[in-house]
Amino acid sequence: MDSTAREKWLTLPLFIAFLSAVLYLFQILILENLIVGNTEVKVKRKPHLPLRFNSDGTFKILQVADMHYGNGIVTRCRDVLPSEFEFCSDLNTTQFLRRVIKAEKPDLIVFTGDNIFGTSAADAAESLVRAFRPALESGIPWAAILGNHDQESSMNREELMSFMSLMDYSLSQINPSMGDSVDGVERSTVAIDGFGNYDLGVQGAFGSDLANTSILNLFFLDSGDRATVNGVRTYGWIKESQLHWLRSSSKGLKGSEWDQEPQNANVLASVPALAFFHIPIPEIRQLWYKKFVGQFQEAVACSVVNSGVLSTFVSMGDVKAVFIGHDHTNDFCGEIDGIWFCYGGGFGYHGYGKAGWPRRARIILAELGKGEKAWKGVKRIKTWKCLDDENLRKIDEQVLWH
Template sequence: MWCSIFSFLLLILLLFLFRPLAEFPAAVPRVKRSAVLPLRFRHDGTFKILQVADMHYGNGAVTRCRDVPPAEAARCSDLNTTRFLARMILAEEPDLIAFTGDNIFGASATDAAESLFKAFIPAMQSKIPWAAILGNHDQESTMSREELMSFMSLIDYSVSQVNPSNGDLKRIDGFGNYNIMVKGAFGSELVNTSVLKLYFLDTGDREVVNGVRTYGYIKESQLAWLRNNSQLLRGSSEQVALAFFHIPIPEVRDLWYKEYRGQYQEAVACSSVNTGVLKTLVSMGDVKAVFMGHDHLNDFCGEIDGIWFCYGGGFGYHAYGRAGWPRRARVILANLKKGKKAWMGVESISTWKRLDNEELTKIDEQVLWSRE
């Protein structure tokens, strides 16, 4: 009897295992929803970027906020960061969202891919193109820096890149070195010409130099790529570029003794190594401003050798901050010059910040650069 039952069950199992493959439901591949490219200026001659610095996203609703007033602490989580991002997108309607590192806080993120996906949901839902780079905390969870950049490049509406095709460069340090070109407005002679260049650079996480641990920094291979890219993209049109990276360069510390706009509330946490980033940017001549993150209590802009260096200010609620000092975001606006018949090249770059309060208060509006 038991033998007969066993034989019957074995027959059923074999029939199941050798069913035609057509009887099994086919897996449907998930295709990335791509942004409309190329990026270009609007019909009113503007191009707006929303900078989001240091979201430090963890696991969502279960991840508690840091450094908020006691009355808010019980109800505060990563979802506050999500709401702030959604409100900023709705209020400013940017043409590009730039995430400048520490998008997730690796030590709190159980699954890096899931946390990244949750962190970028408002950007994906808006269908606005977005670009991201890594900070020094993103890789502390379950994915390497290369895997993180690859994953971010595959998310809906992302225009992020793992790294560029290097041309003559055999290798470029880091992951997340790339440029984005913004073309002129429809109806202008520059409609098919890149008039604004956006450089994104990976500043790494940590390094050991002469036995001493320090923050990461931009390497010579990256600077060589930057110089080469600047030369290749140089044409007869207006030369204007912006740069985005996470960890500030050492020269930003000197702004404590100079004029700046905004709040300088903590020491600049940079690398002990100076690889000549400032010298490179000055020699290129096209970069008018650099936008950084990393130091959450700094949101100032200051000029060094003709280039503005601006912090985004702390955005995320799981990131360290200061109770009573609202989380904030930076907005960057490029304006084209109006010609007799059509829009021309970039005429000015301005910026401001918005606070995460009921009014999304706008503060510290300033012109960073204008063509004389």
């Protein structure tokens, strides 16, 4: 065999290997994407639904408040110790989220606003993808609402909610449509202010009488960003149209569940609900003079407008706890008129915090009551915080409702 033939023979396996690799990559591209002309359209990976209690009778929620994500490694940390500053960036926020997801194994992740720090985010879409990446990689269902800083980059609030609703495993919604309904029960007949008002239900455990019924309801509300009232610049607030939808939605869920499972009327009459929004309501200031669990380290930054959120929750009767963000160095829970209001505590490293005070996440755990043969309705809701320290230390565990 001459040298030319030998070279051709030796390069043939390499060419075949290269061709196989190209075909393999093209196969992956076809499976994961739809290609239309020169435009690549990504297919959303949908979460496994419905949300459901586990076989051990639990449902765990991870609340992530105020990530304030910027542009990744080039975005430096705020309010950390001098020894930590040199190598601290948005990537510390990413690493914390990965660690807490792995440690706590939540069934749902809830991002309660200021997910990105608009003034530091060059491109809102890119920052959102980076901020939520650990959730996307985990495959765990997640839901998000907006804070007062998210829209300060390249997207308005409607565009942000639309984008988040299209991301992998997201349960986020822009808004329920006018006349939208649940099992034939009309939710709302009026337009809703804001973007990101929606509800999710968590069904009972497999094998129970409540396996096809929502026994824990989750309400998400857009508390706005900034506003001017009588010449005074203030924060946004939850509007009457949103409260109207909230009351209608709560009533509709109760009605549909009652009709669906009349044999479980006692359970369904007391189905608990949790609410999530970003900016606190004015009444939370009262907790300075009351008993609370956690740290109350800064003034409550809320709107000058009191729109009646608390009285709405009280009249509804199903909301047992509310989870908020906005004030990063507050992480306390306090009870007002029978409803617990809990801060998530600052999560992100680019948002303001307190040097030497670890960033933190809040965990919410709902537990079912045990019947003779199967799980029943929700028996207890408790919460604690997880610190971004060496051991992801858990602190301030408490029961919110039982």
